[in-house]
Amino acid sequence: MIRSKAWIARSVGRLSRASGRGGGTTLPGRVLLKLDADAIDKLGAGLSDGATLISATNGKTTTASMLATILESAGRHPVHNRAGSNMTWGVATALLEQKGTEGLFEVDEAWLPEVADRLGPDTILLGNLFRDQLDRYGETEALADAWADLASRTAGTTDFVLNADDPLIADIGNSSGPGTTYFGIADESQALSELQHAFDAKLCRVCGHELTYDRAFVGHLGHYHCESCGMRRPEPDVSANRITLRGMSGVTATIDSPEGASELELPLPGLYNLYNALGAIATARQMGIPVEDSVRSLAGMKAVFGRVERIQINETSLSILLIKNPAGANEVIRTLSLEPAPVDLWIALNDRIADGRDVSWIWDADFEMLADRVGKVTCTGTRASEMALRLKYAGWPLARIEVIDDPEMALDHALKAAGSDLFALPTYTALLDLRNLLAARGDTEKYWEG
Amino acid sequence: MKLRLLSLYPDQMNIYADRGNILFLQHRCEWRGIDFEVTRCGPGDRFDPEAFDLLYMGGGQDRDQKAVAGDLIETKQQSMRIAKESGAAILAVCGGYQLLGEYYELEGEAIAGLGLVDLRTVREPGPRLIGPVAIKVDLDGRDRVLAGFENHGGRTRLGAATPLGKVMHGFGNNGEDGFEGVREDNLIGTYLHGPLLPKNAWLADHLIATGLEHHHGERPDLEPLEDSLEQAAHEAALAAARAG
Incomplete structure (x- = not known):
C-alpha cells in the first residue's frame, strides 16, 4: 500500500516542479501524509542503518549540512532534508525522493518529539534553545520540558548528543540514557564582556534557583552552575580550545576529545558556527567517525544558501x-x-x-x-x-x-x-x-x- | 528636569524585548535635555516609593512569573501601593500586568498578585491569544490608538476597574468583552507586550510627562521631536493588526 501512495506523492512533486510552481521540497510529503498518516514510520523502517535527528533554535540547517559533509567524506550518503524543510512533510519528502540506508534530518523544535517517536532514531543532536518565534511555539522552558520527556521515553534506545554550554539542553542529560555525550567551548578568552540582553536561561532546571555564570560565549551559552543545589555544567567530551575568530573568513580552534587534539580550520564565521561544528563532530564521533576525519572534512565545507x-x-x-x-x-x-x-x-x-x-x-x-x-x-x-x-x-x-x-x-x-x-x-x-x-x-x- | 525610572525585575520580566521600552524612554528624554535615571529592582530588593516617577514591569515566562510573584508581595507591595497613590506613572506589560491584580490562576493553582487593581486572570482552556492588536484609548482627553502585539494564555477580567481601551483588532483582555488593559490613577496595565512604546511614541511621551509631573509638581509641555520613523512604525503595526 505504502508503495502506491508513495508513487502518487512522488508524481505530484514531479508535476509541481515541472510546472515551475515550486514547493517541490514539501509537496510530495504533504500529499503522502494526507494519504497515510504513518508514512514516516513505514518509509523510515527502510533506513536499515538508522537515523540521526538534529534540532536547535539556531543552526539546524548548517549543523545538518556539516554532518552530511562529514558522512559523505566517509563514503556514507544519508537521506537528508538538505533544503531545510524540517517539519513532518519535509522529512517525508526526503524519505520519498532519496534512496539510502541511513537518515539525517534536521527537525523543527516543536515537531521533534513526533518525528522521533515515528523514526526511532539512533542519535539525536540538540544544539541550543533560544527565544525565537514565541508567537508560534510558546516558551523555551516548555520546549525543554517536551524534549526532556522525549529523552526519558527513549532512554536506552536513542543516544543524545548535547550542548553542555546550554543549561536548557544539558539538563536533558538528566533524562536521557547512558549513551549521552556533551560538547562545548572551553576557551575562556572568548567570553562576552557582559551578559547579553537576550538571556534565556536564568533559573536552574533542577531546583529553580538563579544560575551563576562564570562566563557566557553566545547568549546564555557558557559556563554556569547552581549555588543552591550544586548542579554544574557537564564536562564536555568534545571541546574547543585556543579559538581565533577571523571575521567573515572563519574560525580556527583546537578540538580536544578523548582521541587527542585536532586543529580545526572552519571556513564559516563566528562562535555560533563553531558550536554547530562541535555538535557535528561530536555526533559523527558517536556514529563511529574519528574527530580527525571530521575536522578534515569541515575544512572543505561550503556555506549553505543564506x-x-x-x-x-x-x-x-x-x-x-x-x-x-x-x-x-x-x-x-x-x-x-x-x-x-x-x-x-x-x-x-x-x-x-x-x-x-x-x-x-x-x-x-x-x-x-x-x-x-x-x-x-x-x-x-x-x-x-x-x-x-x-x-x-x-x-x-x-x-x-x-x-x-x-x-x-x-x-x-x-x-x-x-x-x-x-x-x-x-x-x-x-x-x-x-x-x-x-x-x-x-x-x-x-x-x-x- | 529629571525622570527617575524604576525597572522592576529587569532580568526576570523581559521576555519580549521589554528593554526596548526603556531604551525608547531614555532617548526621548535625553534628546529633550531631560535627565534620565534607571534603577534596577530585582528579587529581594526594596525601594523607596518617593524616589521614582515611572515604574516599569515587563512580561516573563510562566516559571519566571511564578518566581517573582511571591517576592513582589513580600518586598514591594507596600511601596507599589504608595507609588500608585502618589501619582507615579506605572506601566505593567503582559505578565507584569497580570501580577497587578488579585491573582493569576494557572493549572488549578492561584498565584497571588499585588491586588493593586480590581482584576483577576485565569488560564482557561483554549488557545493562547496571539496576534497583532490595536486598541482605541481615551487619554489626555484625546482619542488615541495603541498598536502592538499580544501573546497570552491568561484571560483577564476587570472588576470595578476601568479598561485602558476598546479592542479595534485582536483579542484584548479575554477575547470576549472587547476591552483591553486597565488604567487607574496613573497606572496602565496592558497585554500589548514588549516594545509597545517604540510603536506608540505618544504613549511614551504621555508617560514621560506624567512622570515629570510627579517629580516636579507641574506637567511640562514636551518639546516635539522629529518622529517620522516613529509614525511610520506605528502605522505599519496598525496595518498588521488590521490585516489580522
Missing part, C-alpha cells in the same frame, strides 16, 4: 546572513563588527508567519555594537520602518539609514551605495524572496524551497 554565502554582483560582493532571533542576530552583528568599517548593509525585516508575526525581537538584539561602524544602511521588508526605528534608537546615524519598502528597489539602492562589500541581513521569508530575486536576475541558480 547561512553566510557570497555572491558577486558586478563590482560588489554580496554576503547573505540570515537573522531571525536575538541570539542569532547578535552573532551576525559580532561577526560584522570584526569587518573593516564602514559596513554597508541591506536589512530586510518581514513579519510573515514563517518569520514570526511578532517583530519585538529586534529590540533584544544588540545593534548598538555596530553604531559607529556602519556605512550606508537600507531597510526593507514588511516592517522596514520598525527596523529603521530600532537602528535609530541603537544610535546609528539617521542620515545613513534609508527605508525602501520594495525589496528589489532596496537592493538596487544598497548595491549602488555600497563599496566593494554589501552585507544582506534578511529574516526567513525575506531570504526566500531574495533568493528568488537573485535567481530571476540571473545572479544565482534556481533553488527550490517549500
Whole structure:
C-alpha cells in the first residue's frame, strides 16, 4: 500500500516542479501524509542503518549540512532534508525522493518529539534553545520540558548528543540514557564582556534557583552552575580550545576529545558556527567517525544558501546572513563588527508567519555594537520602518539609514551605495524572496524551497 | 528636569524585548535635555516609593512569573501601593500586568498578585491569544490608538476597574468583552507586550510627562521631536493588526 501512495506523492512533486510552481521540497510529503498518516514510520523502517535527528533554535540547517559533509567524506550518503524543510512533510519528502540506508534530518523544535517517536532514531543532536518565534511555539522552558520527556521515553534506545554550554539542553542529560555525550567551548578568552540582553536561561532546571555564570560565549551559552543545589555544567567530551575568530573568513580552534587534539580550520564565521561544528563532530564521533576525519572534512565545507554565502554582483560582493532571533542576530552583528568599517548593509525585516508575526525581537538584539561602524544602511521588508526605528534608537546615524519598502528597489539602492562589500541581513521569508530575486536576475541558480 | 525610572525585575520580566521600552524612554528624554535615571529592582530588593516617577514591569515566562510573584508581595507591595497613590506613572506589560491584580490562576493553582487593581486572570482552556492588536484609548482627553502585539494564555477580567481601551483588532483582555488593559490613577496595565512604546511614541511621551509631573509638581509641555520613523512604525503595526 505504502508503495502506491508513495508513487502518487512522488508524481505530484514531479508535476509541481515541472510546472515551475515550486514547493517541490514539501509537496510530495504533504500529499503522502494526507494519504497515510504513518508514512514516516513505514518509509523510515527502510533506513536499515538508522537515523540521526538534529534540532536547535539556531543552526539546524548548517549543523545538518556539516554532518552530511562529514558522512559523505566517509563514503556514507544519508537521506537528508538538505533544503531545510524540517517539519513532518519535509522529512517525508526526503524519505520519498532519496534512496539510502541511513537518515539525517534536521527537525523543527516543536515537531521533534513526533518525528522521533515515528523514526526511532539512533542519535539525536540538540544544539541550543533560544527565544525565537514565541508567537508560534510558546516558551523555551516548555520546549525543554517536551524534549526532556522525549529523552526519558527513549532512554536506552536513542543516544543524545548535547550542548553542555546550554543549561536548557544539558539538563536533558538528566533524562536521557547512558549513551549521552556533551560538547562545548572551553576557551575562556572568548567570553562576552557582559551578559547579553537576550538571556534565556536564568533559573536552574533542577531546583529553580538563579544560575551563576562564570562566563557566557553566545547568549546564555557558557559556563554556569547552581549555588543552591550544586548542579554544574557537564564536562564536555568534545571541546574547543585556543579559538581565533577571523571575521567573515572563519574560525580556527583546537578540538580536544578523548582521541587527542585536532586543529580545526572552519571556513564559516563566528562562535555560533563553531558550536554547530562541535555538535557535528561530536555526533559523527558517536556514529563511529574519528574527530580527525571530521575536522578534515569541515575544512572543505561550503556555506549553505543564506547561512553566510557570497555572491558577486558586478563590482560588489554580496554576503547573505540570515537573522531571525536575538541570539542569532547578535552573532551576525559580532561577526560584522570584526569587518573593516564602514559596513554597508541591506536589512530586510518581514513579519510573515514563517518569520514570526511578532517583530519585538529586534529590540533584544544588540545593534548598538555596530553604531559607529556602519556605512550606508537600507531597510526593507514588511516592517522596514520598525527596523529603521530600532537602528535609530541603537544610535546609528539617521542620515545613513534609508527605508525602501520594495525589496528589489532596496537592493538596487544598497548595491549602488555600497563599496566593494554589501552585507544582506534578511529574516526567513525575506531570504526566500531574495533568493528568488537573485535567481530571476540571473545572479544565482534556481533553488527550490517549500 | 529629571525622570527617575524604576525597572522592576529587569532580568526576570523581559521576555519580549521589554528593554526596548526603556531604551525608547531614555532617548526621548535625553534628546529633550531631560535627565534620565534607571534603577534596577530585582528579587529581594526594596525601594523607596518617593524616589521614582515611572515604574516599569515587563512580561516573563510562566516559571519566571511564578518566581517573582511571591517576592513582589513580600518586598514591594507596600511601596507599589504608595507609588500608585502618589501619582507615579506605572506601566505593567503582559505578565507584569497580570501580577497587578488579585491573582493569576494557572493549572488549578492561584498565584497571588499585588491586588493593586480590581482584576483577576485565569488560564482557561483554549488557545493562547496571539496576534497583532490595536486598541482605541481615551487619554489626555484625546482619542488615541495603541498598536502592538499580544501573546497570552491568561484571560483577564476587570472588576470595578476601568479598561485602558476598546479592542479595534485582536483579542484584548479575554477575547470576549472587547476591552483591553486597565488604567487607574496613573497606572496602565496592558497585554500589548514588549516594545509597545517604540510603536506608540505618544504613549511614551504621555508617560514621560506624567512622570515629570510627579517629580516636579507641574506637567511640562514636551518639546516635539522629529518622529517620522516613529509614525511610520506605528502605522505599519496598525496595518498588521488590521490585516489580522
